[in-house]
Amino acid sequence: MSACGGPAQYEIRVAGVLDSRWAAWFGGLQISGQGEETVICGQLADQSALHGLLTKVRDLGLCLISVRRLDAGQAGDEAP
Template sequence: MRYIIRVKGHLDPFWQEWFEHLSITHESGGITRLSGPIPDRAALYGILLKMCDLGLTLLSLEAHEAAEAPE
């Protein structure tokens, strides 16, 4: 499953490894988008707990089915 998580503020790219190597992108309006595959719910909850530990404000969480490779 691929996820897009948006948080308030611009998160330093230094944190990318700590967040399971999710891509960190700064958006306008002081928003950071973290995106990429997360293998299961346990990993997702772990990432959300890390965000909580950093005091980040969660703005949105989107889940998308991974695109299947054409045969």
């Protein structure tokens, strides 16, 4: 497990559907739709990067559903 302030994998869920074209806006993170939600997933360098990502979510007016820090073993576990 990484230190609290260091790089870590995150999964951010928002209400609404964004397609993969938004990946550049979110720094190349993986964007995937799941029903009426969008999952933004990937590695962030530190807590500052996480807060920057959450600011982008807010600036788009998206409804934040959840933020999860993933353990190394969880990253990519939800692939079909």
